[in-house]
Amino acid sequence: MVEARALPRRTNPRLWLAGGWLLVILLAAIFAPLVAPHDPLAQDLMLERLPPFWVTGAEPGYWLGTDSLGRDLLSRLIYGGRIAFAVAFAAAIAACLVGSALGLVAGYFGGWADRIVSRIVDIWMAFPPVLFAILLVAVLGTGLSSVIIAIAVIDWTRFCRVVRAEAMSQARMDYVENARIAGFGRLDIMLREVLPNVLPTIIALLSLEMGIAVIVEAILSFVNLSISTDDPTWGGMIAEGRLSIHQAWWVLVFPLIMLILTVLSFSQFGEGLKSRFDPVLR
Amino acid sequence: MILQRTLTRLLTMIATLFGVAVVVFVVIRVAPGDPISMMLPPGASQADIDRLRALYGLDKSLVEQFVIWLTGVVHGDFGTSISLRQNVLGLVLGRLPATLELSIFALLIALAVGLPLAVLGARERGTAVEAGIDVANGVALSIPDFLWGLVLILLFGVLMPVFEISGRVSPQLDLPFTTNFYLFESIVRLRFDLTANLLGHMFMPALALALPLAAIIAQLLKQSLKELLTLDYMVLARVKGFSETQVILREGLKNAALPTLTLVGVQFTFLIGGTVIVERLFSYEGLGNMAIDAVVNRDLPLIQGIVLVFALLFVVINLVVDMAYALLNPRLRHG
Numbered sequence: 001m002v003e004a005r006a007l008p009r010r011t012n013p014r015l016w017l018a019g020g021w022l023l024v025i026l027l028a029a030i031f032a033p034l035v036a037p038h039d040p041l042a043q044d045l046m047l048e049r050l051p052p053f054w055v056t057g058a059e060p061g062y063w064l065g066t067d068s069l070g071r072d073l074l075s076r077l078i079y080g081g082r083i084a085f086a087v088a089f090a091a092a093i094a095a096c097l098v099g100s101a102l103g104l105v106a107g108y109f110g111g112w113a114d115r116i117v118s119r120i121v122d123i124w125m126a127f128p129p130v131l132f133a134i135l136l137v138a139v140l141g142t143g144l145s146s147v148i149i150a151i152a153v154i155d156w157t158r159f160c161r162v163v164r165a166e167a168m169s170q171a172r173m174d175y176v177e178n179a180r181i182a183g184f185g186r187l188d189i190m191l192r193e194v195l196p197n198v199l200p201t202i203i204a205l206l207s208l209e210m211g212i213a214v215i216v217e218a219i220l221s222f223v224n225l226s227i228s229t230d231d232p233t234w235g236g237m238i239a240e241g242r243l244s245i246h247q248a249w250w251v252l253v254f255p256l257i258m259l260i261l262t263v264l265s266f267s268q269f270g271e272g273l274k275s276r277f278d279p280v281l282r
Numbered sequence: 283m284i285l286q287r288t289l290t291r292l293l294t295m296i297a298t299l300f301g302v303a304v305v306v307f308v309v310i311r312v313a314p315g316d317p318i319s320m321m322l323p324p325g326a327s328q329a330d331i332d333r334l335r336a337l338y339g340l341d342k343s344l345v346e347q348f349v350i351w352l353t354g355v356v357h358g359d360f361g362t363s364i365s366l367r368q369n370v371l372g373l374v375l376g377r378l379p380a381t382l383e384l385s386i387f388a389l390l391i392a393l394a395v396g397l398p399l400a401v402l403g404a405r406e407r408g409t410a411v412e413a414g415i416d417v418a419n420g421v422a423l424s425i426p427d428f429l430w431g432l433v434l435i436l437l438f439g440v441l442m443p444v445f446e447i448s449g450r451v452s453p454q455l456d457l458p459f460t461t462n463f464y465l466f467e468s469i470v471r472l473r474f475d476l477t478a479n480l481l482g483h484m485f486m487p488a489l490a491l492a493l494p495l496a497a498i499i500a501q502l503l504k505q506s507l508k509e510l511l512t513l514d515y516m517v518l519a520r521v522k523g524f525s526e527t528q529v530i531l532r533e534g535l536k537n538a539a540l541p542t543l544t545l546v547g548v549q550f551t552f553l554i555g556g557t558v559i560v561e562r563l564f565s566y567e568g569l570g571n572m573a574i575d576a577v578v579n580r581d582l583p584l585i586q587g588i589v590l591v592f593a594l595l596f597v598v599i600n601l602v603v604d605m606a607y608a609l610l611n612p613r614l615r616h617g
Contacts, residue, residue, distance in 0.1 A: 069412075113325055122294070123301035126593040128555035131573050135585065138577045139312055215426050219559050223574055238432065242563075254430050260425055267424040 015272030018265035025262060029081030037061060038072035040079040040232045045070050047279070049248040065250045067240055071176075073254055076232035083226075083233050084262065087147055087217040088210035094152035095213075096206050099159025104198070106160070107167025108190050117160065125156045133216055137225045147226050151213050159205055166198045204270045211266030218259055236261050278279030291604055295597045302593040303355070303586075307348050309581050318364075321527060338364065338583075351586070358503040360590075361583035365576070370587040374569065378591065379462035380450055381561070381568035384491070385554045387465070388486055389493035389546075392553075396499030403500065404507035404534065405526050415500065422497035427556040431490035431563045438486060446483040448565045455479060491553050498549055499542065506538035547603025551596045 028035050038061075047070035050059045058065065064073040106117035133150050140146035170176065171194065179189045212233075220226040221235025222242075234255045241252025317336050335341045339350055340400060354361060360370035403415040425433075439447030451457065451464060455476065457466045465484070468476040507530060519529045558570030565571070571587060576584040 035391065122298050123305060124445070126298050126302050126594075126596045127305075127589065128558050128570075128573075128592045130555060130558045131589065131592065133572070133576060134558075135306070135309060135589075138580070139309055179496070200335075211424075212426075214611050215428060219428055222559075223562060225578075233514075242432070242435070245435065249436065249440060252436065256429065256436070259434075260429055263426070263429070264421070264424050268420075 012276065014268045015276065016270065018268035021261060021265045022269060025081050025258075026085055028078050028084050029117045030076045032082060036072075036075035036078045037063070038075040040075040041230065042070065043069040043071055049244070049251075051248070052250050052254075064254050065248070067237070067251045068244050068248065071232075073237070075250065076237060077234070077254060077258055080232045080237060080258075083144065083231060084163045084214045084217060086144065087151065088213045088266075090148045091151035091155070091205055091213040091216075092209040094148065095155040095209055096159050096202060098152065099156035100163045100198075100202055102165030103160040104154070104167050104190060104195065107164035108171050108194055109186070110168070110171075114164070117164070121157045121160055124154070127154075129154050130216075131217060133220060134225060137220055142225055147217055147220055150220075151153065151216050154216075155209060155212065158209060159202065162201055162205060163198055166201055167194055169173060170194045170197050200274065203277065204274035207266050207270030207273060209272075211263040214262055214266070285541060287608060288601075288605060291601050295601060298597055299590070299593055303352065303590060304348070305438040306586055306589045307351065307529060308344075310585055311344060311347075321611055338362075351583075355590070358447075359403050360587040363576075363581055364582040365579040365584070370583050373572070374587050374591050375585065376462055377567065377569040377572050380464070380566065381554070381557050381570060383465045383489055384484055384561070384566065384568060385550070387481075387559055388488040388491035388553055389495070389550055391488055392495035392499060393494065393546075395496035397502035397503065399496070400503035401527070401530050401535070403504040403510065404530055407508055407511075412504075415504070418500045419497040422493045423501070425494070427490045427494060427553075428559050428563065429558050430493050431487060434486045434490055437562070445486045447486055448483075450483055450567050451476070451480050452483075482565070487557075487560045487566055490558050490560050490563075495546075495553055499546060503538055503542050506541055507534045510534050510537055540607065543610070544607055545604060547599060547606075551599050554592070554599075556593060 044066075047059060047066050048063065048065040048068055050062050050070075051057050052065040052073075053060075053063050055065075062072055062074070066072055067076070085206070094282060102117050106114040132154050136150035136153060137146050167190075176189055176193060179193055180186075183193070217226055217233065218235030218238060219232040222239045224236075224239065226233055227237060237255040238252060238259070241248075241255065244251055316342065318331055318338070326407065332341070342350070351361065358371065360374070362368065363370050363373055366373060383576040397417075399415055403412045406412050434445075438445045446452075457464070457476070458471065458473070461467055465477065465480045465583055468480060490497070511530070514528055516533055519533055520526070524532065545605045557568060558573055560566075561568040562574055569591065573585070573588045573592075575581075576588060
């Protein structure tokens with residue numbers, strides 16, 4: 001049944017464009033040592049604040065210019081993609097697993113399980129998310145795993161709310177009743193019947209969440225709380241760029257463009273997947 | 283019915299706030315950093331550390347600390363900030379007006395942009411104009427306030443420096459204000475020179491916060507309007523000779539307002555949550571900016587106070603929206 005729904009009826013240019021951009025960035029990040037023209041950490045004060053290639057004063061080989069320590073921006077962007085994608089995948093998947101599991105349980109079983117989960121979600125929604133993230137990373141100590149844990153701890157509610165509502169409406173449908181009459185156990189029905197029907201929604205949300213995770217990591221780097229300051233991150237580059245904005249605009253512009261395109265792509269990719277999976281929208 | 287509904291909501295609200303208090307209390311006390319050792323100069327004796335620890339109540343058990351703190355909060359005492367050595371409630375109330383003014387200004391911008399776009403999109407449905415509005419909405423929605431803030435800094439702070447991108451008001455100005463609601467007070471005192479200066483500082487951060495919300499309003503309201511326009515009485519109004527715009531403004535908005543209101547309420551709390559990083563970005567002296575400093579300084583009482591005030595703000599907004607919905611919705615009013 002799921003296979004039949006997933007059949008594409010027409011190609012969606014947004015889906016391909018967004019997916020293409022994400023793939024390019026991902027490959028560049030994976031093969032960073034081969035692709036990056038320079039060492040992202042190499043400082044050269046003779047080369048500080050070189051402008052990008054089309055501006056007079058540019059140095060050949062430094063396509064997007066350098067920052068205030070003479071580090072190559074293009075190489076730093078490529079290496080920064082590694083952290084962005086590591087956080088995006090790990091945090092989004094962790095949030096998705098926790099949130100979907102709790103949402104399924106709350107939505108399908110209802111009663112006390114639902115009441116407890118819903119109360120926790122209410123409490124979570126009363127926190128300003130950015131402040132919560134900053135607080136958690138400060139508590140856990142800076143580092144990649146802290147950032148991932150913080151994002152997952154905060155954003156599981158996004159999955160939980162949607163999956164709970166979806167599971168609730170699925171649980172009332174005839175096929176669930178039929179399965180129960182046929183003698184299947186509750187857990188069995190939930191995993192074999194309800195979960196596959198909720199899956200398209202989860203996948204679309206997952207893509208959206210990856211975009212959100214990239215932004216949260218950038219915000220944490222911006223307030224100097226993400227991973228160690230040596231490794232290049234897009235948010236860290238933005239923080240540097242914000243300081244030297246009047247001397248070297250390009251230090252801010254390029255990581256900003258990178259973030260915007262990546263976030264747009266994740267959300268468009270998610271939307272595209274949703275309309276492809278959703279039989280009503282198709 | 284409304285009374286019962288309100289009572290239930292009030293109890294839920296208190297339970298939620300209690301939950302927030304517990305979570306934040308537990309989370310910050312798991313922190314490895316010691317706020318006391320950060321306050322004292324290096325080489326302070328153990329006796330000094332212990333004395334200070336006792337002063338801030340940090341030598342007691344977790345449960346004891348929580349009960350003491352909660353008793354204080356109920357009596358309006360949020361404790362003393364460790365890094366600023368001032369009353370937490372005073373600090374928070376001093377900064378709250380700045381954040382409220384910024385948030386409300388942002389909400390007004392979002393409405394001022396979102397409403398006309400929705401009406402225009404509904405009137406020009408099916409045309410290139412509507413398609414253009416849809417694309418603009420999609421982009422505005424996907425890019426979060428943090429990135430909008432950076433884009434605005436580049437465009438109107440550096441490329442075309444027409445707006446201020448740092449602070450709440452020019453520091454050299456002499457401020458005659460007695461409250462911290464600077465914008466409101468400048469209007470009341472007819473000091474429009476100060477109003478202009480404040481708005482010049484506020485406009486960029488407020489716009490960054492407003493753009494995603496404007497897109498949501500435009501999208502949702504346009505959708506409701508388009509659905510309403512196919513209904514009989516709308517067709518009748520058109521037959522009577524009202525223009526398309528008149529039909530939308532007279533009949534459509536009235537009926538589409540209710541579902542939009544609920545959504546705007548929830549989204550407004552997200553907007554307020556966004557002030558934390560946007561205030562940081564624009565060095566705006568509000569609650570969010572102070573919150574980040576408090577976390578960096580491990581100022582436990584101040585963090586607790588700020589988080590609780592944010593949570594209170596969120597649940598109160600939700601309550602107000604819920605009650606407004608009940609009052610405006612005829613089905614619930616007479617139910």
